[in-house]
Amino acid sequence: MKKLILIAIVVVIGLSGVKAQDPSDKYLEKVSTMDNTLQTLYAVISGEKGEERNWELFKYLFHPEARLIPTGKNxxxxxxxxxxxxxxxxxxxxxxxxxxxxxxxxxxxxxxxFGDITQVFSTYESFRSESDETPFMRGINSIQLLNDGNRWWVINIYWCQESPSNPIPGEFLPQ
Structure with a gap:
């Protein structure tokens, strides 16, 4: 009898259009807009010394085939x-x-x-602590995003740090 009641409940819920929440949906708000996605990307890697990062949220931002591509000199x-x-x-x-x-x-x-794809050149400054006033590093993140109609996905982040021989051009700095 208990099995029949359980089956009936499952059928009623299924027919009513109510679906169980996917555990990853707890982050859906974080990727609902391009701005939310980028704000979350920066926030999730940032933290004080000794502060663990939310790697589950970090991975949620990225498409399953995404890549992070740092550049530099050998x-x-x-x-x-x-x-x-x-x-x-x-x-x-x-x-x-x-x-x-x-x-x-x-x-x-x-x-x-263009269409469902977005390319962002995001100039950044890096600090050791949120209270630091002078960055120890700057650079540009080239971030490719996909909006699949339900959410934004980070497809790639391709970045380059500023150096004395490669300063950030004025067009990519605040005016």
Missing amino acids: SEGLAKARFLTPDGYIEASGKWLVENGFFEKEIHRTVQS
Whole structure:
């Protein structure tokens, strides 16, 4: 009898259009707009020394095939790129972020969209603590996003740090 009642409840719920909430839906608001998605991206990697990051939320931002691509120079001075999955980024940088403290703040943004795709050049400054006034690093994140009609997905983040030989152009700085 209990089985019949349970089956009847499941059928009624199914027919009423009520669906069980997917556990990952708890973050849906964080990716409902491009602005929310980018704000969450910066916030989720930022934190004081010793503060754990919400890696579940971090991974939720990214499309399953997404990549994080830091660039730099090798020992011969040639440009190089490293391709990481979100899990690879966590493995490579997660411990360092917590041990050192890290805040990345967007200071300027340019956006181009066509159809369902959006390209953002997001200029950032990096700090060890939220109370720091002078950044220890700056650069530009090239962020590719997809809006699938339900949410925004980070497809790629491709970034370059500023250096004396490669200053950030004025067009990508606050006016």
